[in-house]
Amino acid sequence: MRALLQRVIKSSVTVEDKVVGEIAGGLVVLLGVADEDCENDAEYLADKIVNLRIFSDDQSKFNLSTLKVNGELLVISQFTLLADTRKGRRPSFTSAAPPEKAETLYNYFIMRLKQTGLKVETGEFGAHMMVEILNDGPVTIMLDSVDRAAV
Numbered sequence: 001m002r003a004l005l006q007r008v009i010k011s012s013v014t015v016e017d018k019v020v021g022e023i024a025g026g027l028v029v030l031l032g033v034a035d036e037d038c039e040n041d042a043e044y045l046a047d048k049i050v051n052l053r054i055f056s057d058d059q060s061k062f063n064l065s066t067l068k069v070n071g072e073l074l075v076i077s078q079f080t081l082l083a084d085t086r087k088g089r090r091p092s093f094t095s096a097a098p099p100e101k102a103e104t105l106y107n108y109f110i111m112r113l114k115q116t117g118l119k120v121e122t123g124e125f126g127a128h129m130m131v132e133i134l135n136d137g138p139v140t141i142m143l144d145s146v147d148r149a150a151v
Contacts, residue, residue, distance in 0.1 A: 001041040001105070002081040004030040007054055007139035011074050013123040014130040021121035026071030027054075028133055031109060032081030033102040034095050041145035042105050046112035048148075049073075054139055066118065073113055076123035076131060077106050099126060 005027050012022040029049060055064035055071065066073065079102065083091035097105065103125045113120045123129045 001034060001037045001045055001109075001145040002032040003045050003049060003143045004078070004081060005049060005052070005054070005139075005141045005143065006030075006133055007136045008074075009134045009136045011131070011133045013074065013076055013121075014132075015124045015127045020124050020129075021074050021076075023072035023074045023119065023121055025136075026069075026118075027066055027073050028131070029073055029075045030078040030081060031075055031106060032078050033097040033105045034082055035097045035101070037097060037105055037145065039105070039108055042109040043112055044145050044148050045143060046109055046116075048143055050113065050116050050118065052141070052143075054141060067116060070118070072119040072121065074121045074123075075106075075110055075113065076129060077102065077125045 008028050009025050010023065011028045012019050014020065027049065050067050051065045053062050053065050055069045057063040079093060079096040082093055082096040084095060085091050106125055110120060110122055
């Protein structure tokens with residue numbers, strides 16, 4: 001499971017001219033689910049994301065987590081994070097989970113985030129979405145659940 005985090009001042013996601021999710025400040029989480037992913041991957045990433053210290057303290061050091069600053073989260077499904085571009089000119093998405101499995105794990109991931117007590121907004125799984133992001137920093141970090149074994 002891959003998550004691309006963007007620290008934001010504000011963000012929103014629109015589907016068919018209707019805002020379906022909006023946050024005032026915190027993290028946008030673009031989430032890609034791989035075919036081999038399971039609930040353990042979602043649990044790992046949810047915990048890692050809310051505790052990752054990527055917000056600045058009063059000395060401008062990354063010492064504060066989303067939990068510590070009571071940040072908001074906007075989660076958007078994005079299977080293209082699983083793109084394999086090693087061969088040819090067209091990305092392959094064969095490692096991405098099929099939609100039914102991906103949606104189940106996406107929803108489980110969201111449920112785990114909501115259990116933290118933080119405000120969690122979402123896009124619409126499988127929809128064509130327009131995402132507005134006012135990146136803060138900019139700070140953009142990629143997480144992959146397969147990396148936990150290397151830590």
